[in-house]
Amino acid sequence: MKFQYFAHTADIRMKVEGNSFKELMVAGVLGMANILKEDICDTEDSFDIKSNIALKATDPTCLLIDFLSEVLSHSYLEKSIYCKVIFIKLTATDVIADIYGKKTIGFDEEIKAVTYHEAEVVKTRGNTWETFIIFDI
DSSP: OOOOOOTTTEEEEEEESSSSSHHHHHHHHHHHHHHTTGGGGGSSSOSSSEEEEEOOOHHHHHHHHHHHHHHHHHHHHHHHHEEEEEEEEOOEEEEEEEEEEESSSSOOOOOOOOOOTTOOOOOOOTTTTEEEEEOOO
């Protein structure tokens, strides 16, 4: 599971990869967290807050983008960075998850939105999952 950033005008373009759809979802959360507050998820200290997210979508791409959008909303609402995800249920179109975060004072970067532009979750020939995600900043 990993994430990489690419140059993109007025936005941040991130490629996420995982050995499973679950890993892809987690990589998306961690990559977004790293944009909001660099390196905050690198330590395994305790978490200050737990939230629950339940969503349905039409396909894996929509589910990923909607899930990240919901995590982002919780980040701003709770002034927290979410670094851990426990999936209670995860299918290609349905997710129920607990997310765990750390309180923060301010963000390194403000993300306005997680966009659908360029997003297309695919399973590669090597049986890994990947997509690009564009964050509007």
